[in-house]
Amino acid sequence: xxxxxxxxxxxxxxxxxxxxxxxxxxxxxxxxxxxxxxxxxxxxxxxxxxxxxxxxxxxxxxxxxxxxxxxxxxxxxxxxxxxxxxxxxxxxxxxxxxxxxxxxxxxxxxxxxxxxxxxxxxxxxxxxxxxxxxxxxxxxxxxxxxxxxxxxxxxxxxxxxxxxxxxxxxxxxxxxxxxxxxxxxx
Amino acid sequence: xxxxxxxxxxxxxxxxxxxxxxxxxxxxxxxxxxxxxxxxxxxxxxxxxxxxxxxxxxxxxxxxxxxxxxxxxxxxxxxxxxxxxxxxxxxxxxxxxxxxxxxxxxxxxxxxxxxxxxxxxxxxxxxxxxxxxxxxxxxxxxxxxxxxxxxxxxxxxxxxxxxxxxxxxxxxxxxxxxxxxxxxxx
DNA sequence: GCATCGGGAGAACGATCGTTCTCCCGGCCG
DNA sequence: CGGCCGGGAGAACGATCGTTCTCCCGATGC
Numbered sequence: 381x382x383x384x385x386x387x388x389x390x391x392x393x394x395x396x397x398x399x400x401x402x403x404x405x406x407x408x409x410x411x412x413x414x415x416x417x418x419x420x421x422x423x424x425x426x427x428x429x430x431x432x433x434x435x436x437x438x439x440x441x442x443x444x445x446x447x448x449x450x451x452x453x454x455x456x457x458x459x460x461x462x463x464x465x466x467x468x469x470x471x472x473x474x475x476x477x478x479x480x481x482x483x484x485x486x487x488x489x490x491x492x493x494x495x496x497x498x499x500x501x502x503x504x505x506x507x508x509x510x511x512x513x514x515x516x517x518x519x520x521x522x523x524x525x526x527x528x529x530x531x532x533x534x535x536x537x538x539x540x541x542x543x544x545x546x547x548x549x550x551x552x553x554x555x556x557x558x559x560x561x562x563x564x565x566x
Numbered sequence: 567x568x569x570x571x572x573x574x575x576x577x578x579x580x581x582x583x584x585x586x587x588x589x590x591x592x593x594x595x596x597x598x599x600x601x602x603x604x605x606x607x608x609x610x611x612x613x614x615x616x617x618x619x620x621x622x623x624x625x626x627x628x629x630x631x632x633x634x635x636x637x638x639x640x641x642x643x644x645x646x647x648x649x650x651x652x653x654x655x656x657x658x659x660x661x662x663x664x665x666x667x668x669x670x671x672x673x674x675x676x677x678x679x680x681x682x683x684x685x686x687x688x689x690x691x692x693x694x695x696x697x698x699x700x701x702x703x704x705x706x707x708x709x710x711x712x713x714x715x716x717x718x719x720x721x722x723x724x725x726x727x728x729x730x731x732x733x734x735x736x737x738x739x740x741x742x743x744x745x746x747x748x749x750x751x752x
Numbered sequence: 753g754c755a756t757c758g759g760g761a762g763a764a765c766g767a768t769c770g771t772t773c774t775c776c777c778g779g780c781c782g
Numbered sequence: 783c784g785g786c787c788g789g790g791a792g793a794a795c796g797a798t799c800g801t802t803c804t805c806c807c808g809a810t811g812c
Contacts, residue, residue: 402680405591408799419760420801430800481680489730490673494588503730530720530743533736537723544675544689550719557716561746594769605790606771616770 382418388426390416395437400481404434404491431496434488438502441484446509453513460520461562464531467514468555471538475548482543486536510535523565531558568604574612576602581623586667590620590677617682620674624688627670632695639699646706647748650717653700654741657724661734668729672722696721709751717744 382390394416398407409430413420427433449470457466474480481487489503514535515528534557538550568576580602584593595616599606613619635656643652660666667673675689700721701714720743724736 400680403677405677406681409801410799420762421759421803424801425759482676486672486726486730487676490668490675491589491591491677493730494586494667495592500730507727507730526739526742529736529739533723533727533740533743534716534719535723536726537719537721540672540722540726541693541719544672544679544686544693550715553712553715554719556712557719557743557747560750561743564746595771596769606792607773607789610771611789 384426387418387422391418391423391426391433392437392440395433396441396484397479399434399437399488400484401479404488409433431498434492434496435498435502438484438488438499438506442502442506442509445506446513449510449513460517461566464514464517464521464562465555465558467531467535468538468551468558471535471542471554472548472551475538475542475551480543480546480548483536483539486540487543507532507536518562518565521562521565523562527561527565530561534558534561570612573604573608577604577609577612577619578623578626581619582627582670583665585620585623585674586670587665590674595619617684620678620682621684621688624670624674624685624692628688628692628695631692632699635696635699646703647752650700650703650707650748651741651744653717653721654724654737654744657721657728657740658734658737661724661728661737666729666732666734669722669725672726673729693718693722704748704751707748707751709748713747713751716747720744720747 391412395407395412398411398415409420409423412418412433413423416423418426423433427436449467452470453463453466456469457463485503485506488499493500493503511528511532514531515525518525518527518531534554538554542548542550577598581593581598584597584601595606595609598604598619599609602609604612609619613622635653638656639649639652642655643649671689671692674685679686679689697714697718700717701711704711704713704717720740724740728734728736
């Protein structure tokens with residue numbers, strides 16, 4: 381048997397992967413059970429309902445994206461200009477992952493945002509965090525606040541189009557556009 | 567009783583509205599029946615399965631968007647530069663509609679793209695059509711081909727963010743960014 | 753060794769949903 | 783006028799799914 385921590389990790393990993401591949405409602409609790417090897421009983425001890433599991437998956441993904449984004453910025457870029465652009469390299473890596481099918485929050489909002497206030501709120505907060513990350517960089521550059529919104533639109537557009545088309549190209553295209561916008565305040 | 571044409575129209579209108587508000591899988595055939603006033607029997611005569619109804623709704627929406635977009639461009643803008651920018655005014659009108667909850671194709675792809683090749687293909691074609699519309703304008707300006715992709719990223723990012731945040735602001739922000747990009751080839 | 757407790761496997765239950773069927777009515781044709 | 787056809791209302795059916803329950807086993811403590 382697995383300890384609670386390991387089981388929770390396996391469930392969250394499995395659910396995130398299956399939700400990403402097929403969508404949320406197309407994945408039954410039984411599929412998560414089979415793929416994770418965690419029994420239904422334990423699954424419901426860890427997450428008392430599918431709704432709560434969905435929210436936990438999204439919340440963990442939110443944290444992971446925020447960490448990964450700032451870590452990548454700190455690792456690869458040296459100033460706010462470079463860190464803003466580095467977001468698009470981070471996107472490129474993400475889009476190239478096998479099975480990439482778009483942003484969990486854009487997809488989750490589209491599927492459940494209309495019936496689940498929790499999913500809608502998590503998605504909104506997540507997108508606001510991305511905008512805030514851009515705003516940190518653009519503020520440091522003394523750029524007008526709208527620039528952060530615009531960079532966020534490019535990033536989200538790249539996620540949506542890369543997901544739908546299956547091509548990683550949008551990351552590079554968005555990066556080039558972002559450079560043009562950033563250069564107006566240099 | 568309604569003639570077949572009127573019934574089909576009511577069903578497609580109702581389904582499009584409910585799918586947009588709640589997502590596709592959250593809307594049962596019975597809800598479409600109640601809201602449209604078209605009996606289940608007739609509904610299944612017109613659309614032999616829910617999958618086919620979903621595809622019909624998306625295909626009709628695809629046509630409507632394409633027509634609306636080119637009509638708006640022809641009506642309000644005089645040259646390729648203006649027509650490219652006019653797309654974002656068209657987005658602003660759309661985002662301001664009550665109940666707006668994002669793009670049917672971004673949302674539909676997120677929900678069903680992983681399990682329905684038909685939905686995935688329709689979404690891909692639709693996004694390609696938007697890109698092609700931008701490409702018509704940028705080609706006429708003698709701009710490099712990537713500009714059309716970048717304008718399409720801005721438009722799609724605006725749709726995603728406007729849907730999630732519920733604000734129409736992204737249209738104006740994207741328009742301003744698009745103007746910057748377009749001005750680099752003037 | 754034995755009772756107890758927690759967990760695994762999966763059956764069972766109740767709800768929902770896509771789809772079909774039954775029953776009935778109203779209009780149309782002879 | 784009487785039989786037939788198409789359609790409306792909604793019950794019925796079968797599948798799926800979220801959730802719970804049953805049964806059994808293995809470990810653990812005295």
